[in-house]
Structure formats: structure tokens, C-alpha cells
Amino acid sequence: MEGRLGIIGAGSMAEALLKGMLSCKLFSSGDVFVINRKNDERLNFFRENYSVNTTRDYKELLNGCRTIIIAVKPKDMGELLSHIREYVTRNHIIISVAAGIDTGFIENRLGKGVQVVRAMPNTSCQVKESATAIARGRYTGDEAIKVAEEIFSSVGKVVIVEEQALDAVTGLSGSGPAYVYLMLEALTEAGIKAGLVREISEQLAIQTVFGAAKMALESGEAPVHLRRKVTSPGGTTMAGINTLQQMGFTASIMEAVRNAAERSRQMMMENSR
Ligand SMILES: NC(=O)C1=CN([C@@H]2O[C@H](COP(=O)(O)OP(=O)(O)OC[C@H]3O[C@@H](n4cnc5c(N)ncnc54)[C@H](O)[C@@H]3O)[C@@H](O)[C@H]2O)C=CC1
Ligand SMILES: O=C(O)[C@@H]1CCC=N1
Numbered sequence: 001m002e003g004r005l006g007i008i009g010a011g012s013m014a015e016a017l018l019k020g021m022l023s024c025k026l027f028s029s030g031d032v033f034v035i036n037r038k039n040d041e042r043l044n045f046f047r048e049n050y051s052v053n054t055t056r057d058y059k060e061l062l063n064g065c066r067t068i069i070i071a072v073k074p075k076d077m078g079e080l081l082s083h084i085r086e087y088v089t090r091n092h093i094i095i096s097v098a099a100g101i102d103t104g105f106i107e108n109r110l111g112k113g114v115q116v117v118r119a120m121p122n123t124s125c126q127v128k129e130s131a132t133a134i135a136r137g138r139y140t141g142d143e144a145i146k147v148a149e150e151i152f153s154s155v156g157k158v159v160i161v162e163e164q165a166l167d168a169v170t171g172l173s174g175s176g177p178a179y180v181y182l183m184l185e186a187l188t189e190a191g192i193k194a195g196l197v198r199e200i201s202e203q204l205a206i207q208t209v210f211g212a213a214k215m216a217l218e219s220g221e222a223p224v225h226l227r228r229k230v231t232s233p234g235g236t237t238m239a240g241i242n243t244l245q246q247m248g249f250t251a252s253i254m255e256a257v258r259n260a261a262e263r264s265r266q267m268m269m270e271n272s273r
Contacts, residue, residue, distance in 0.1 A: 001026050001150060006065030008058075008080060009072035010036035010046050013097055016126035017069065018050055020155030024128060035061050037076070062087035067147055070096045074267050077101050081109035088114055093144040095119055095151070099170050100267025103137030103163060113139040117148040120166055120174045121155065130156030131173040135163035171261030179256060184209060 005027050007014050014034070021027055029051040035058065036042045043054040055061055062068070062084055072080050077098055088094065088110050095117045096106055103116040110116075116137035121130040132152040136145050145160065152158045161169065184205050191201030216223050231237040 001147070003067060004031045004033060004065040005151075006061040006068040007032065007034045008061070008068060008070045008084075009076075010034050010039070010042040010054075011071060011073075012123065013121070013125075014069070014071040015046070016123045016130075017071070017097075017121065017155060018046070018052070020125040020128045020130070021151065022050060024154045026151065026154040033061050033065055037072075037080075058084050059087050062092070066091060067093045067151075068095065069151075070094065070098065072098065074098045074100050074271055077105070077271060078109065081106060085110055088112070090114060090139070093117065093147050095148050097121060099174060100167070100264040101271060102166075102268055103135070103140075105268070105272060107137055107139065115140045115144045117144055118163060118166055119148060119152060120169045121152055122174055122177050124177055125152075125155040128155050131176070132156055132158045133161045133166060133169040133173070134158060135161050135166055137163075167261045167264040168257075170264040171257040171259070174264075175260045179253070180209060 005021075007018065018032065018034075022029055022032075030053070032050075032052040034043065034046050034052050034054050035056065036046075036054075043056075046052055047054050070077070070080065077096075090113055093115050094106065094110070096103075097119050099120070101118070103118050106116045106118075107114060114137075117134055117140055118137065119132055119134045121132040124130045125132075130152065132155075134145065134148050134152060149158050149160065184202075187205035187208070188198065188202045191205060192198055196204070212226070215221075215226055219226065227241075231241060
């Protein structure tokens with residue numbers, strides 16, 4: 001991609017994204033500038049491991065890069081925006097991945113009709129398998145959306161949605177990898193309890209989730225049909241599924257996504273105070 005990329009916040013999300021983008025050569029490391037707050041260790045780590053440029057100067061970052069990814073925690077957004085406000089122009093493309101921070105919050109604090117894209121990727125960016133949704137702000141042009149789409153397409157799949165959908169996206173696919181990891185932990189422990197050694201149990205659990213996801217993606221069949229194919233009447237799967245449903249599996253997942261989406265909405269309220 002042409003031009004330089006600035007990344008604000010050198011945390012786990014920034015690292016996952018950077019790894020994915022560099023590995024598919026969307027940007028060369030020399031064209032990436034990273035800044036982090038009061039944490040030179042993290043900047044050293046980024047410089048040493050990814051050969052990117054690092055800076056402690058917001059002005060240098062904003063003057064040198066047109067596209068900026070903001071990956072700080074939601075609670076730090078207000079303070080950060082006050083630091084960069086004077087250096088941001090309408091030519092910049094500001095892409096925020098912060099959960100529960102809407103484009104209006106960013107636009108109000110940056111002023112001048114700045115182009116903002118709100119994105120919700122997940123940590124699978126690192127292996128180029130993120131599920132990302134992006135939404136445009138009030139002043140965001142088509143080209144800015146294209147740039148964001150290209151960035152997140154390089155690290156997985158992208159959907160473009162209206163901003164009001166982003167709390168739901170956050171509850172489903174932003175947080176979703178953690179639900180799947182929890183399931184992997186549980187499957188592994190269950191396998192051990194049923195008589196397997198840890199290494200074998202974990203390997204089988206991970207491959208099973210991977211294979212099921214791949215089938216759902218590639219077979220063209222709906223998950224409900226795929227599930228029925230595994231479930232023989234009176235067989236082992238039915239015994240397992242019946243237990244899952246009796247213990248509230250579907251209800252738990254519905255409630256988990258609802259609560260996470262609600263938390264995203266709450267975070268907006270907390271941060272706008
Ligand atoms: N971790 C995840 O799975 C996902 C996280 N996100 C969002 O990504 C954002 C970052 O999350 P993580 O990487 O997990 O957090 P993190 O805590 O690992 O990283 C945030 C980094 O931002 C730095 N920072 C804070 N204020 C700053 C400032 N004013 N200037 C420069 N750097 C500053 C911190 O020092 C820290 O290194 C959050 O807003 C989160 O909602 C979005 C999707 C998934
Ligand atoms: O837990 C969080 O708040 C962030 C946003 C989505 C995934 N992790």
C-alpha cells in the first residue's frame with residue numbers, strides 16, 4: 001500500500017495487526033511508525049522484532065503518516081485525542097479499533113471534519129484470519145473506507161456495516177476468539193478426564209475446532225446441516241449435544257454475546273462522561 005502507516009498504542013492488538021500486515025507485505029517495515037505511551041520497552045520490542053520505526057513524538061507521527069491506526073485502550077482515547085488534535089488534518093485517515101468508542105466521540109475531540117473509520121478486528125489478525133467489521137464516520141470519504149478495507153482484508157475477512165452494528169460485532173467477533181479458546185480449554189480438560197494425556201487431548205480439540213470451522217466455511221452447507229450429519233440418532237453425539245443443551249449451551253452463548261455487546265455500549269457512556 002502506498003504511503004506510511006502510523007500506529008498509536010503498541011499493545012497486543014497493534015502487534016497482531018502489524019504481524020499480519022508485514023507478513024503479507026501490505027506495508028514494508030520502513031514505512032511503519034509506532035508510538036506508545038511511557039513504555040520504551042514495548043517500542044524497543046517492536047523495533048527489534050519488526051524493524052519498524054518508533055517515535056515518542058505525536059507531531060512526527062502525524063506529519064509523516066497519512067493513515068493512522070489507533071490501538072489504545074478505550075479509557076485512554078480521550079487523553080490521546082487531546083494530544084494529537086493539533087496535528088490531525090482532514091487529509092488523515094484515522095482508523096480506531098477501540099471497543100465502545102464511536103466515531104462521533106473521535107470526531108468531536110479532533111474537530112475539523114476529520115475522516116474516521118471505526119473498526120472491530122480480532123486478534124486472529126496475527127494469522128491473517130481476523131473477522132473485521134468497519135464503519136464510516138460522518139466525514140469519511142469512500143477512499144478512506146477503501147484504505148481501511150484494504151488494511152483489514154490483508155489480515156482476514158472484512159464486512160462493511162453501519163456504525164450502530166458495531167457493539168454487536170464487538171460482542172460476537174471482537175471478543176469471540178476468547179469464547180473459542182475457553183471452549184478449547186474445556187474440551188482439553190474434558191478429554192483428559194475421559195482418559196487422554198494432555199498433549200493428545202489438546203491437539204485433538206484444536207484440530208476439531210479448526211476442521212469444523214473449515215467445513216462451515218468451505219462446504220457451502222449451513223452449520224445446522226453439518227451438525228445433523230455428525231449426530232446419528234441414538235448415537236454418541238446426541239448424548240453429548242443433549243447434555244450441552246440441558247446445561248444451557250446455546251443460552252449461554254446468546255447471553256455472552258448480548259452481555260459483551262451491552263458492555264461495549266456501556267463503555268461508550270463511561271468514556272463520554
Ligand atoms: N485485544 C483484543 O482482542 C482486541 C482489542 N481491541 C481494541 O484494541 C485496543 C487495544 O487493545 P490491546 O492491544 O488489547 O491493549 P493493550 O493494553 O495491550 O495496548 C494498548 C497500548 O496503548 C498504549 N497507550 C495508551 N495510551 C497511549 C497514548 N496516549 N499514546 C500512545 N500509546 C498509548 C499503552 O501503553 C499500551 O501499550 C483497545 O481499544 C481494544 O478495545 C479491538 C479488538 C480486539
Ligand atoms: O475485551 C475487550 O474489551 C477487547 C475488545 C474486543 C476484544 N477485546
